[in-house]
Amino acid sequence: MREEFQRVGSTTAWEGRIVSARVERWRYADGEEVDREVLGHPGAVAVVAHDDEHVWLVRQPREAVGDPALLELPAGKLDVEGEPPLQTAQRELVEEIGKRAESWRELEAFYTSPGFSDERVIVYLATGLTDAPEGPQPDEGERIEIVPWPLERLPDAIEACQDAKSLIGLLALSALRR
């Protein structure tokens, strides 16, 4: 099937602070045209940061899902114009956990919900951790609790995490360690 298609129209339906909604028109090779609602998102990064003893997680309130303390990988949106994703990941690891890492590599990259959103998340593996001299520096209004999770209880973290980036990052880490 794998036919090509092209976008032939796009109208902004709503502009939020982080995401926006467009109604796009697409044309297939056979001439059929369809309208699709598309959420525009800047994309994000997440970090699986571990040393010999811990994988470093955070708990924070997530209003969208009504959870006052969701357990997640440290992460952040690509919301600084021109900043490469790896640099965003390095910045977020300092801001949320207060750590730097010597070694970085891309572990996974994925679309969160390709049926209606263009959000793509890159998950990095960060090792060779040292304390950042400046310590954690949460953004104003962020309520982040740092959670050093014992690496030997990684399966429990997979059980406890409830969001895509954290499950993907920790399942991939678990596969690497087998």
Added chain:
Amino acid sequence: MREEFQRVGSTTAWEGRIVSARVERWRYADGEEVDREVLGHPGAVAVVAHDDEHVWLVRQPREAVGDPALLELPAGKLDVEGEPPLQTAQRELVEEIGKRAESWRELEAFYTSPGFSDERVIVYLATGLTDAPEGPQPDEGERIEIVPWPLERLPDAIEACQDAKSLIGLLALSALRR
């Protein structure tokens, strides 16, 4: 930290066909109030369906991410009022793959992007597959190619898939089979 919080206001900013956007106001235990943009989504199900030889995947155009043939688990939105998620998953497996399954169990459940969306996806494991007499029945306008992926090449499917539900489902299947 784990303080409680409560929603004290919600305004609809945009109503699409599938998703809607709200601006919600939340109050923390310490009295601080914040505004959050929240995408409302009905939720979805996905199915890891396999027999001894294949895990059954689909390719379909995903306009939101500009991919004419994204490789994914069969899946669907919870868009039938009152239909329990397991029943939606069973219906989608018939419609997209043309299979029924004798055995069903929940493999994972996750939020796709809890920073701004309430979408939650339940991933089921389906085994004991038989051909559905009615065969695949794609919805009007769906362009779905059925992809029987050899189970022995599961790591390649994990490499080829690019979306959250498919990575989570296939990584979890891979962990089960070790």
